[in-house]
Amino acid sequence: MSVYVYAISKAAHPLDLEGLQGVGEAPTELTTVQGGELSAVVSRTPEDLAVRRRDLEAHHEVQEHLWADGTILPLSFGFVAEDEAAVRALLEERAETFSQRLDELTGRAEFNVKGLQDENMLLRALLEESERVRELNEATRGGGGTYEDRVALGELVAQEVQNRQGALAGEVLAALRPLVLAEKVAPPSQQYFLSASFLVEDERTEEFADVGGELAESLGEGVELRLRGPLPPYSFV
Known part of the structure; x- marks a missing residue:
């Protein structure tokens, strides 16, 4: 099952997802995937995903809510991975790059x-x-x-x-x-x-x-x- 990825953070980020809704006409629950010292916020990819105002706003609302609690790497709208295992593998494979960029963007x-x-x-x-x-x-x-x-x-x-x-x-x-x-x-x-x-x-x-x-x-x-x-x-x- 493919997953829609909103953002990447360090695992220490609180990742408070309560009350948030993701993309799609009937958005599914937001969850996290952890790979090493990093985490990603994801949801099931909706079948009706499209560049619509509602979905763009939901995408950015999730990112801005997360960013208020700590540094994140906000991904572009429409970033979809094959499944959670693929997300986990990406976090592990690019851990050094992602961690370095998170450090560079902290406080900015x-x-x-x-x-x-x-x-x-x-x-x-x-x-x-x-x-x-x-x-x-x-x-x-x-x-x-x-x-x-x-x-x-x-x-x-x-x-x-x-x-x-x-x-x-x-x-x-x-x-x-x-x-x-x-x-x-x-x-x-x-x-x-x-x-x-x-x-x-x-x-x-x-x-x-x-x-x-x-x-x-x-x-x-x-x-x-x-x-x-x-x-x-x-x-x-």
Whole structure:
């Protein structure tokens, strides 16, 4: 019978599972598997396992509950092993690696930071501040202008957006980097000009949250900075 694996911890972790529900429409009981000095929290793999909001939330709820009581290695959603024996074998075979990483993550937490910018406000700012953008916009209004004008406008706007959002991301990163031990920064996307995860020492989590809050207020109208944490170190396992 295959098992769904949520997290790995040292055997000394209290692993309080009372009241927790795992993944699946009808979640089964959470149990532990021990291998040497390590333990894993598992449940029976549901037949209907899928990337659904309910299952994702259950997965993270289990991990965050465990993390509140001690260091864990939170596994990615969908980690399934053939059976408990396979989990036990994995814990024993990779005991040194898992133990070392648990030690490295003790006393540390993750913060997720996402930056968004209101597109309409940004385009209005470009029109107000860039004479060339205004000229090309007027020339192509209502379908007018040449093909080259339309291409030039699109390229200019895209470049200006990239430059401005890159500057915003750089400002945020410059302010937060002195407070962190490690970072993982994703490439900018259409939705977020910044999407990053930071590993922060426990004694600096409050300072990190305060600095992030101050940044969120200082970045100006139409810019939103979302901070989530402290969290289990999902991105640094």
